[in-house]
Amino acid sequence: LxxxxxxxxxLYTAFQCQSYQHYMNxxxxxxxEDGSGCARLGLHADKWTGSNQSHVAFYLSTxxxxxxxLYHYRLMLELADPEGLEGIIRGKLKVxxxxxxxxxxxxxxxxxxxxxxxxxxxxxxxxxxxxxLSSASEALxxxxxxxxxxxxxxYCVMFCDTSLPLARLTFTSVDHLATGVTEERSGEAVxxxxxxxxxxxxxxxx
Numbered sequence: 001l002x003x004x005x006x007x008x009x010x011l012y013t014a015f016q017c018q019s020y021q022h023y024m025n026x027x028x029x030x031x032x033e034d035g036s037g038c039a040r041l042g043l044h045a046d047k048w049t050g051s052n053q054s055h056v057a058f059y060l061s062t063x064x065x066x067x068x069x070l071y072h073y074r075l076m077l078e079l080a081d082p083e084g085l086e087g088i089i090r091g092k093l094k095v096x097x098x099x100x101x102x103x104x105x106x107x108x109x110x111x112x113x114x115x116x117x118x119x120x121x122x123x124x125x126x127x128x129x130x131x132x133l134s135s136a137s138e139a140l141x142x143x144x145x146x147x148x149x150x151x152x153x154x155y156c157v158m159f160c161d162t163s164l165p166l167a168r169l170t171f172t173s174v175d176h177l178a179t180g181v182t183e184e185r186s187g188e189a190v191x192x193x194x195x196x197x198x199x200x201x202x203x204x205x206x
Contacts, residue, residue, distance in 0.1 A: 005042025
């Protein structure tokens, strides 16, 4: 890993966190006011601003190798509630990002099973990839509504809306935080509907 931090542009940013589960939930992607909440590993480890601290737990995701670098992102989905239904929908969600070179990279946000989403709420996912996706300017959202077989009230028979009301998708690189970059919204891309709609109703694929 140390050698890779020298030979590649990977930032290897680790974040201080209460536990690995909190880290994977995307709850620890801030460096804090003094910058000690995150640190670069490898060649630039000596630049950590919290060097006077000890026994502090930091977490970092790496690939199997031989190139261990992973780029980390916070994916935020803001759902709308245009009809004021305040209900919930259950299903599987995938997001694909299209980079400047035309490549498409997929993220399965529900690989462990369907999730329940509430209309009008915001959801944050912590994702990572071996390629730098900071040039991504377009996203494809794939939504599949799935009823809960143990909850008859979740069945959609007639005149019910199974679409995902997406208001905004924000894709933020979190690795740059430990580099001292302070520009507002640096590394962040906000993606809206191409036709300028306030809410995109993502129709279920089944």
